[in-house]
Amino acid sequence: MSTARNGTHNFKVVLLGEGSVGKTSLLLRYVEDKFNERHTSTLQATFLNKKINLNDKRINLAIWDTAGQEKFHALGPIYYRNSNGAILVYDITEADSFVKVKNWVKELRRMLGSDIVLIIAGNKIDLEHEQAVPTEEAESFSKSVGAQHYYTSAKVNYGIEELFLVLAQLMLQKYEQGSQTNHEASRASQVLIVDDEEPAHRSCCFNSSRI
C-alpha cells in the first residue's frame, strides 16, 4: 500500500512470471548490481528494498520476488495483494512464458482492477537471436491491457534501471491522482506529501527510455 510518511512514498512492487524467466536476477541486478547465472530457484517469496529519488521525492520500493512455477500459482494472492505495481516477466526465448504473463495480467486485473500499474518485461534480451516472442505481439498485447512493455537483460544489465524508474513514475502518478481525488472528496486523511501540486508529468527519462 502506498503511504507518504516524512515525505517518503512507500510503494510495493511484485515480480511475477513463470519459473526461470529471471525474476530474482532482475531484482538482484537492480538492488545489488549482482548477477549469478546459477542462482537457486526461489521457493519462498522474499523482498528487497530500494530507495530512489524521483521529481525531488523520496521513494522506497519494497520489491517482492515470488516462486514462479505453475504449481505455486496459488500462493500469488498472498504476495500481490496491496501491490502498487507488478512486473510481469517472461523469457523472450520461451513462448510459453509469455502465455503465463497473459494469465497473470488477467488475474491481476480481475483481482486489483486498474489500481495496479503493470509492466511487462521481456527478459534475457541478450539472447535476442533466440527470440521466440515477436516484438509486435508483445507490444500490442501490452498496449491492449494498459501495460508498458520493456526489454531487459539482468545478465548484461540492460533496461532495468529504466524499467523501475518508469514504474516508480507511474505509481507516483497514480498515487497523486488518487490523493487529488481524495482531496476533492474532502478525505484529507491520506494526504501527507510535501508538495502535492507537482503535476505528474512524464519526465525526460520516461519516453527516451523506451527501447
Place this chain on the structure above:
Amino acid sequence: MTHSEIKNLQRRKTEEYFSMKLQWRSMTEGQESRFSEYRERKSLVEKDVNRTDRTHPFYAGENNPNLIVLQDILMTYVMYNFDLGYVQGMSDILAPLLLLLGNEVDSFWCFAGFMEKIAPNFDMDQAGMKQQLLHLQQLLTFASPELAQHLAQKDSGNMYFCFRWLLVWFKREFSHRDIMRLWEVLWTGLPCANFHLLICVAILDTEKDILIGKDYGFTEVLKHVNDLSMRLDVDKILSTAEGIYHQIVSAPHLTDQIRVILGLPTIGRSYTEDSHSDTEDKEASPKAECSRTKETSRSNATTNGNGTDQRVLFTPEADEVTLEYNGIQISVVTKTVWALLA
C-alpha cells in the same frame, strides 16, 4: 530379508529403473515435438539442474558429469510419476541423496521413496502444504501460545513464512552435511509423526524473543525467517524439538487435536501399540529403502560424461548381453532392455 532376496530386489529395481530411463531416452525429436506436457517437464528439469547446489564441489564447474546424473534421475522420475512430473524443489531433495549414495539407481529409488512421503507438498492446489501449515499453527499455539498470538496479530497466522522449510524439508536452511543428519532423524518417524513440524516450532521458539521483542510484522517475519538460512545449528534444533515433544506429551491439557497431528492415540481409546507401530512403519520406509540400497557397488557411479551413448554401467553382476541389431553391435545389460529392443 535374506541375502539372495536382497540381491533379487536390487536386480528388479535396477531393471525397472533402466526400463523407465529407456522410455525417455528413446523418445525421438518428432515424438517430443508432439508431446508438450513432456517437453514442459523436461525444460523445467534442465533449468533447475543447472542451478542446484552448484557451489558444492560435487556439482560445481562446467560439464560436471554429476549434473547429467541428476538430470537423468529427475527425467526418469517424470516417467515414473508423470502426473506429478517435476516440481521446483525436487532437485533440492535429490541432490544430497545422490551426493551421499553416488549411484544413479540407488539414488533414484531413495528419491522415489522420499517423494512418496512428501508428495502432498506438491499438490496443484497446495492442499497438502496448507494442511501442514495449519497443523504447524496448531502445534505452535499449544507449545508457544505467546508467539502464536503475536503472529496471528501480525497477519502471519497462516504460517506462510515457513513454506520453504516444509516444502523441501529444510533443505535450503542447512548445509548438505547437516541436512543429511536432519533427514535421517526425520525418516525414522521418531519420536512421533510429523516431527518435522516440531522442528519448525523449535526454530520459531528460538527466535521468539526477536520476533515478539522487535514487534515484527508480516514482512519482517518473512525476511527474518528467510535470513535464518545456513545460520541454524542442527544439533541444537534437534534437541530443542525433542524437548518440545516431551513437554507436549506430558502436558496435562494435551488435546486430541494435537494428539492426532503427532500420531498419538486419542484420549479414551486404547490401541496404543497398534497406532504407534503403524506410524513407525510408514514413516521409516524411505530410510529402509536407503539402507537397503546403500550396499550396492559404487564402481558404476556416474561415469556418464557425454550424454549421448546409452550408458548402462551398473551392477557388475548383471547379465551383460551384447546383441546385434541391423549390423550394429549394441551392448546392453538387462533382459528388460533386450526385450524392448528386440
